Amino acid sequence: MADASIIPAGITGMFDLLSPVAPGWGANLLRGLVRSLQIAFGAFGMGLIIGTFGSYAKLYGGPIARDLAAIYTTLVRAIPELVMIILLYYAGTDLINRILEGMGYQRVDISGLVAGIVVLGFVQGAYATEVLRGAIKAIPQGEIEAARAYGMSPVLMMRRITLPAMLPHALPGLANLWLISTKDTALLAVVGFSELTLETRQAAGTTKAYMTFYLAAGALYLFVTLFSSVILESVEKRARRGMPSVKEAR
Amino acid sequence: MTANVAVAADPLQPGAAEQAEAIHIENLHKRFGALEVLKGVSMSAKDGDVVAMIGGSGSGKSTFLRCINFLENPTSGVIRINGEDVKMVSDGHGGQVPANRRQIERIRSRLGMVFQNFNLWQHMTLIQNVIEVPVHVLGMKRDEAMAIGEQLLERVGLSAKRDVYPAYMSGGQQQRGAIARALAIQPRVMLFDEPTSALDPELVGEVLKVIADLAKEGRTMLLVTHEMKFAREVASHVMYLHNGIVEEEGPPEQLFGSPKSERLKQFIRTVS
Ligand SMILES: Nc1ncnc2c1ncn2[C@@H]1O[C@H](COP(=O)(O)OP(=O)(O)OP(=O)(O)O)[C@@H](O)[C@H]1O
Ligand SMILES: [Mg+2]
Numbered sequence: 001m002a003d004a005s006i007i008p009a010g011i012t013g014m015f016d017l018l019s020p021v022a023p024g025w026g027a028n029l030l031r032g033l034v035r036s037l038q039i040a041f042g043a044f045g046m047g048l049i050i051g052t053f054g055s056y057a058k059l060y061g062g063p064i065a066r067d068l069a070a071i072y073t074t075l076v077r078a079i080p081e082l083v084m085i086i087l088l089y090y091a092g093t094d095l096i097n098r099i100l101e102g103m104g105y106q107r108v109d110i111s112g113l114v115a116g117i118v119v120l121g122f123v124q125g126a127y128a129t130e131v132l133r134g135a136i137k138a139i140p141q142g143e144i145e146a147a148r149a150y151g152m153s154p155v156l157m158m159r160r161i162t163l164p165a166m167l168p169h170a171l172p173g174l175a176n177l178w179l180i181s182t183k184d185t186a187l188l189a190v191v192g193f194s195e196l197t198l199e200t201r202q203a204a205g206t207t208k209a210y211m212t213f214y215l216a217a218g219a220l221y222l223f224v225t226l227f228s229s230v231i232l233e234s235v236e237k238r239a240r241r242g243m244p245s246v247k248e249a250r
Numbered sequence: 251m252t253a254n255v256a257v258a259a260d261p262l263q264p265g266a267a268e269q270a271e272a273i274h275i276e277n278l279h280k281r282f283g284a285l286e287v288l289k290g291v292s293m294s295a296k297d298g299d300v301v302a303m304i305g306g307s308g309s310g311k312s313t314f315l316r317c318i319n320f321l322e323n324p325t326s327g328v329i330r331i332n333g334e335d336v337k338m339v340s341d342g343h344g345g346q347v348p349a350n351r352r353q354i355e356r357i358r359s360r361l362g363m364v365f366q367n368f369n370l371w372q373h374m375t376l377i378q379n380v381i382e383v384p385v386h387v388l389g390m391k392r393d394e395a396m397a398i399g400e401q402l403l404e405r406v407g408l409s410a411k412r413d414v415y416p417a418y419m420s421g422g423q424q425q426r427g428a429i430a431r432a433l434a435i436q437p438r439v440m441l442f443d444e445p446t447s448a449l450d451p452e453l454v455g456e457v458l459k460v461i462a463d464l465a466k467e468g469r470t471m472l473l474v475t476h477e478m479k480f481a482r483e484v485a486s487h488v489m490y491l492h493n494g495i496v497e498e499e500g501p502p503e504q505l506f507g508s509p510k511s512e513r514l515k516q517f518i519r520t521v522s
Contacts, residue, residue: 142369149319150383150435151359153351160386164373242373242415 014212025203032199036185039116044181046121051128076126088119089191112193135170167239175232272439272470278327287313289494298468302481305491311474319361331357362432362440368424370416376427377412380434402430422453442473
């Protein structure tokens with residue numbers, strides 16, 4: 001039998017390590033979490049904007065717009081995200097600086113936050129394009145035709161009819177994208193951006209309490225997911241308010 | 251018969267004081283690739299006219315109706331709505347497209363289209379469907395649109411369904427709601443494309459009654475229908491379309507009472 005006092009001692013030690021005040025590492029983890037969420041939000045939002053344009057280009061665009069959108073979604077979805085992130089992060093910042101130097105400006109230090117959002121947003125945009133394209137195609141064509149027949153301009157139609165009508169079809173896919181977005185922030189650890197995973201690695205490496213910190217980080221990711229699910233569920237319920245429930249239609 | 255008072259007659263039109271021409275179409279052609287669906291159709295409707303269009307399946311009735319508000323671009327022909335000639339330009343592939351999108355949008359917002367499949371917007375309640383175009387396209391104040399919308403729902407017998415989503419309404423209710431949506435824009439002309447053919451037989455009557463009431467109050471309408479008896483009762487003019495050509499037309503008594511063309515005789519026999 002092991003010494004029973006080890007467990008309580010271990011637990012108090014764990015709390016000390018995770019305490020938000022120094023010498024605990026809790027504050028570092030929380031700071032990492034906030035940064036992860038900032039990036040996830042920004043990337044998801046940027047993905048939605050790119051996705052809206054991308055899906056419209058694919059569905060309604062001329063040949064050039066359609067081809068560009070097809071190349072974009074194919075490439076981004078074919079290349080592993082990690083490769084994509086490293087490529088875009090280093091090549092992207094380097095390219096910007098070369099352009100700036102070429103134009104006779106100083107090099108700039110691109111903020112990790114902005115770079116992270118842009119890189120992940122670019123990846124998210126490709127998936128969002130496909131989610132939104134499928135959702136727009138799921139709208140009964142008659143509703144779009146009615147909007148045209150009543151003289152709606154393309155922009156008004158998008159705002160009043162197409163986007164709200166496709167939302168219920170898009171939400172399950174978009175919810176997935178949001179969750180992927182929160183977790184993909186961890187990939188930015190490889191380029192040295194101190195989001196939750198990197199903060200965790202540093203805390204764990206310094207204290208050698210690997211189990212404690214990685215479990216804590218896992219719990220934080222899980223908490224984000226659970227919280228998101230609650231919100232997403234209510235958003236979906238609202239978006240589907242005009243639709244009979246699937247069970248009723250069975 | 252008095253015209254729809256909501257739309258002022260165009261003072262520039264000669265003879266506008268009596269009965270202005272709401273729709274004037276000359277020699278309309280429409281081709282889908284190699285298939286020529288409309289081969290020179292002309293028609294005209296003055297304010298207060300109820301023009302019924304009949305004809306077999308595939309004769310081009312829907313296509314004709316859809317050309318009037320440019321849901322399809324006609325291949326050639328003159329289209330004049332509200333006394334306004336629609337300008338077309340070549341699309342570079344042998345067809346033509348409207349020169350000015352704004353003009354098309356303006357014309358469309360004065361034509362109340364009612365579809366075979368209702369096509370109410372599913373993410374909006376009935377009243378929201380009815381006020382959508384007045385508020386967002388025509389720029390009417392929300393309160394005003396609401397007041398008009400509620401009156402219209404009462405007229406089509408749907409006040410109780412005001413806040414209900416279309417998916418929870420019967421086909422007949424949805425179609426009456428769609429008629430209210432069309433009326434809400436105070437249309438110069440109502441366009442109906444087989445408004446009852448997607449309905450269960452027991453629901454047809456309630457929709458036809460609403461349309462007949464509109465005809466009685468002097469609304470200008472163009473009505474594509476398979477309901478011959480109804481066309482005979484409400485129409486002031488009937489056109490029989492066959493293979494993209496107007497084979498015969500005239501007042502309903504003449505067309506149904508003593509049809510001249512052999513095809514029309516046969517058509518009337520088969521559908522009645
Ligand atoms: N978008 C299109 N592309 C190609 N052909 C079309 C298109 N729309 C209609 N057609 C063809 O044009 C012809 C006329 O169609 P239309 O829908 O106008 O007939 P209709 O008289 O309304 O028939 P119904 O009584 O069955 O509704 C048909 O042969 C149809 O296949
Ligand atoms: Mg038809």
